[in-house]
Amino acid sequence: MDLFPVFKELAQKSESKIVLVVLDGVGGLPLKPGGPTELEAALTPNLDALAQESALGLLTPVYPGLAPGSGPGHLALFGYDPFRYLVGRGALSALGLGADFQEGDVALRGNFATLAPDGTVLDRRAGRPSTEENARVIARLKEATPRVEDVEVHFYTESEHRFLVILRGQGLSDQVTDTDPQKPGLKPLPARALSPEAERTARVLNLLTERIREALKDEPRLNGALFRGASKRPSFPKMEEVYGLKAAAIASYPMYKGLASLVGMDVLPVEGEGDALPGKIQALRDNWDQYDFFYFHVKKTDAMGEDGDFRGKVEKIELFDAILPEILALGPTVLAITGDHSTPALLKAHSWHPVPLLLKAPYLRADEAGRFTEKEAQKGSLGHLRGVELMPLLLAHAGRLAKYGA
Amino acid sequence: MDLFPVFKELAQKSESKIVLVVLDGVGGLPLKPGGPTELEAALTPNLDALAQESALGLLTPVYPGLAPGSGPGHLALFGYDPFRYLVGRGALSALGLGADFQEGDVALRGNFATLAPDGTVLDRRAGRPSTEENARVIARLKEATPRVEDVEVHFYTESEHRFLVILRGQGLSDQVTDTDPQKPGLKPLPARALSPEAERTARVLNLLTERIREALKDEPRLNGALFRGASKRPSFPKMEEVYGLKAAAIASYPMYKGLASLVGMDVLPVEGEGDALPGKIQALRDNWDQYDFFYFHVKKTDAMGEDGDFRGKVEKIELFDAILPEILALGPTVLAITGDHSTPALLKAHSWHPVPLLLKAPYLRADEAGRFTEKEAQKGSLGHLRGVELMPLLLAHAGRLAKYGA
Known part of the structure; x- marks a missing residue:
């Protein structure tokens, strides 16, 4: 069912800022039963502290059992039904x-x-x-x-x-x-x-x-x-039309810039090679006043998972943890951290497993999850959501969705 | 939305074997508040041990509040949308x-x-x-x-x-x-x-x-x-067309054989009267090499529930527990145990309550559920699924679904 007409009607303006951090392929698996996942193995003091004042949950990016490619995984996070908004192989x-x-x-x-x-x-x-x-x-x-x-x-x-x-x-x-x-x-x-x-x-x-x-x-x-x-080239409705959001993408790799541009985001220039986290933080800071919504992409978590490099993926998670305070310092109204799919190093491939979701926002309920990990997220107050359900939740916490029906 | 075209495109071959055990009407209720359900009252050492190395979750067979008949309950477990694939009363x-x-x-x-x-x-x-x-x-x-x-x-x-x-x-x-x-x-x-x-x-x-x-x-x-x-007679797509699975049904009662044949399963002969559990195990063993997927049906759990015989239902659960090691001995890649609906003895009828789901498979996450019961299943890492979502999950764990989208 297409809910875009509903969101279009309910979207309202606000001064709030939304940051959606996508740690590509961040969900993982233990290398052997009983062991830690990549997120569990990582030392993430900043994420841990944030998790304690946030609400967590699990997100099935597309559908149970489906390991999504980057296209459907991201479109779902942007609120676009990944069975309806299709991107052909050539595109x-x-x-x-x-x-x-x-x-x-x-x-x-x-x-x-x-x-x-x-x-x-x-x-x-x-x-x-x-x-x-x-x-x-x-x-x-x-x-x-x-x-x-x-x-x-x-x-x-x-x-x-x-x-x-x-x-x-x-x-x-x-x-x-x-x-x-x-x-x-x-x-x-x-x-x-x-x-x-x-x-x-x-x-x-x-x-x-x-x-x-x-x-x-x-x-x-x-x-x-x-x-x-x-x-x-697919012609999708723009985020501004659907949600009333002026949206920007902060990503280094062409695929993600391309996907963001399909939904009408402005793609901001990022200085630096590879994941260029300092450059991304700079882009976020420089453009903070110009946009309502920022999609902030981190690629290397997925790349290490695809390589089967458990330790490498742990390190990339820790690198993100180190820059997290700089995102928080900007004071986003709503900050979501999640993945577009899991890429367990064990499988060296995208998988169908749910990803953890962290939501720092006003109006949260008490939450028992203490870390941004798969297991803790399961205890979280957000429950278990589908990827496409994330955007309306972010809009609501940002004060950007009016009441549905009288 | 009909996802069969998606599954058809993504289905891939594998040597893996999937066994889906349906304990008919297995979900229950306490006879009085605070008491055990039928599953909680049963002594099930084998199921308990399996639960500890499995992932659990809850399954709402058709829709919250709907007490499904055998038709929709089973079709959902086979992945057939029970609101789309209808079987008329006469059929x-x-x-x-x-x-x-x-x-x-x-x-x-x-x-x-x-x-x-x-x-x-x-x-x-x-x-x-x-x-x-x-x-x-x-x-x-x-x-x-x-x-x-x-x-x-x-x-x-x-x-x-x-x-x-x-x-x-x-x-x-x-x-x-x-x-x-x-x-x-x-x-x-x-x-x-x-x-x-x-x-x-x-x-x-x-x-x-x-x-x-x-x-x-x-x-x-x-x-x-x-x-x-x-x-x-309804003309449904066959499991082989949709999932690429050569599928067999092991059931004693005509209704279940009939439902399985509607989705293209071969119905295997089973020796013995009533639930004929030894005959069913023999049929599973004899046909192990010939099929990719086995639907293994146990009827008496439901029959006792319909009779309002709490103790009888407990015993039928224990009878299944006793033969479980023989299923495990065959080494299925993926083993799921669940019900097509609840039939609490208290209600003497099918009910709308979710049923526990147990999944023994490769690539599971840590799971806190320690027994195959309604309450423990709620702690499980699979979360809360709908009946139709089970098949794609089984296929994924069996290595039989390619990535969705690039």
Whole structure:
């Protein structure tokens, strides 16, 4: 059920400031039964002290059992139903690479493949080339195929065999089928139009596939391309329309800046490399007066989880703990700290487990949770929420939601 | 919102085995405030030990306040939204009786009634005859009315005044109204077609009502029939299509075998009478290598609850506890133990109370619940789930669900 019309009607102005900190993939698991999770193992004096004066709870980001990707995980935290507001694979790649991806463009995920002389696919991943080799071949394609008919073709290296293509021109459509046959021994499929207005896009994509093959015919391995996930830039309602919030994103990685821009946040410049926590604090401070809502993203907790580096993830949690006082010093009316999903080092992957949620805000009830950990959060007074339920709670505590019904 | 398309897309293969044990109606209530529930009163050393290394939670089978019948309770546990996947009353009777109920058939719930000479209903339940008397009259009807026009009519005794009719023939429809006027002093209603293609079925049903009256005109009490709940065999997506699971049902009673077959499970033969727990264990063992998912049903917990036999229900729980080690010995990757609803002996009926859920699986978080009881389950790390949310959780722990979104 779409509640945006309800929020639109109830949204009211206030001087309050909301900060939503997303510690990416922060939820964890013990390495062996009975052991601590990453959050339990971390020394977090500032988070501990904050937890004692906050309300906690657990958040199932998307749905029980579903391990969300960054897209659905974040959209849910922004209050966007992750089953309704979908980002196609091509569009997500474009956001992840920070590509120039404009309205009307069509983005596609490409795989380099190895084709036999008769055109059948020998290896759908072209022997998993290095990202450097991918970049070398992408440079050749940029040179060889800058356009097909009057459609501009923009190539981007992603990693290993993966690349991104953005088609730019009049009247393009994303209603075209994939060319990836999904298994070797078959020929690439011709792209087909799923609706009449996509005929031209399908033709361009098929011509592009031919041109790539021609351009790469002397390559031993990366001599073909398979496409999937054609998608336009999604057009979502903006947070300002839905919630009446002037919202800003403080993030370092393109994917998160891209997701934030999809919901209408201003993406603030951040100084520094990697997670750049000091730069993020500076951006928050510099823009404090200009916005109602700040999304503050920390990536490395997830990256360490994906690497299976339990100790590394613990350290990234501790690094966040160290800068937390600087966020508190700004005096946000409402501060929420949570994750977009769990990434237990044990699993080296996103998982379906709930994440802890901490809420520092006016009008809290007594709460027994003493630390920002999975186990303590379970005792918290916020109970167990879904990701999409967080935003209305933040708005309410910020005095930004009127009564529903008379 | 229908999530089956999502699960279909995310389902992935694995060597894992899932066992879902349904202790029918297992949730209970204390006989007086402060007393134990049936689960609390039972001596369950094996369940207790398992609970200590498992995660627990509470499950609201269908919706808070709704006491589900076996149909919605089970369909929810199988992941089928019980408000979307409906089984008509006639179809449920057919499943419950293990009747030969084929695609295209129309099943109707019948009541024997006592009619006055002018045809008005004197007693809608014909004085609640014994099931034996019902069977005697059903035998007469089988003889007298094996078909109406070219439609076969199959009669089955259910209990007391209740019986089942299955109509079999070309072009039948379940879009016909009930003939039961719902109160005495009125005449049976003529069946009406709710759509043009149901005209013939309505005519056949009205002819059948006349023939039954003619055939039973010398009966003093059971001299008429009222029909309701015309329904075809539902056509639900199969668990294999939705989850990619090869699924088997181990159950003794027709209703549960029927419900399992509706979602595409193979129904395994079980040796023995009644709940036949040893036969069920044998069936599980014999078929272990052939399936990914086993639904293992225990009926008597519910039957004792319906009888108001608190002590009897406690004993049935203890009987299950005694065979639990044999299930564990097979080494299921994921084992869930729960109920399809509560049947407190105090109420002698299904109730709306949540049921405890126990999950033994890889990748669990620390859990404070020490026993498989309503009160302990409330402390558990799984929190409070809905029935339909269980299957995706089982699939995730079994490694059978890919990430949702990139």
